[in-house]
Amino acid sequence: MQRWARAVGPERGTVFVVDDRDRGGLLRTFEQLLGLPGNLLQPVPDTANRSPTLAETEMLRNLNVEFRGNGLPDELHSQLVRYGAVMHMKNTCTSGSEEVKIGTP
Template sequence: MVDDRDRGGLVRAFETLPGLPGLPGNPARPVPDTANRSLTLAETEMLRNLNVEFHGNGLPGAPYSRLVRGGAVPHMKNACSPRPGT
């Protein structure tokens, strides 16, 4: 069972498993996720408009995935702090 209050607990538990390769003194670092939040209405609307343009022009899915799933969404969630009430 994972304790949501201890975000590093799972990583620490995994590092203690025997037989796993690792670097002594160099523990695994969790992926930064400083903003465990939903997107705001404005962010969601921007992505909706991007989807319409991207798919409406017949562009392939791989660039979309890299741009949106691998870049824009994590950036908005982790680097942007919405104002209260937005």
């Protein structure tokens, strides 16, 4: 948070603590902050919210390098990579306990 506070100012940042036991908690919090009616925001049922494994990240990184290196349009990248490969991977592939996870500092 300190890095962001230095970049944009501490008065412009908000920290959310997510409780995995309350799947709708984050949506309810945003509704409250934005003054929206309760239960207006609904989760998208067909999407997973898991972090990619190291192997998946490397595959996507290499795919991005190829896209950028060949001057392919951003629109095609979004269609094929972001909304194609990434969504397919997140929603159909499962990461096992033996998969290498990416550690964050």
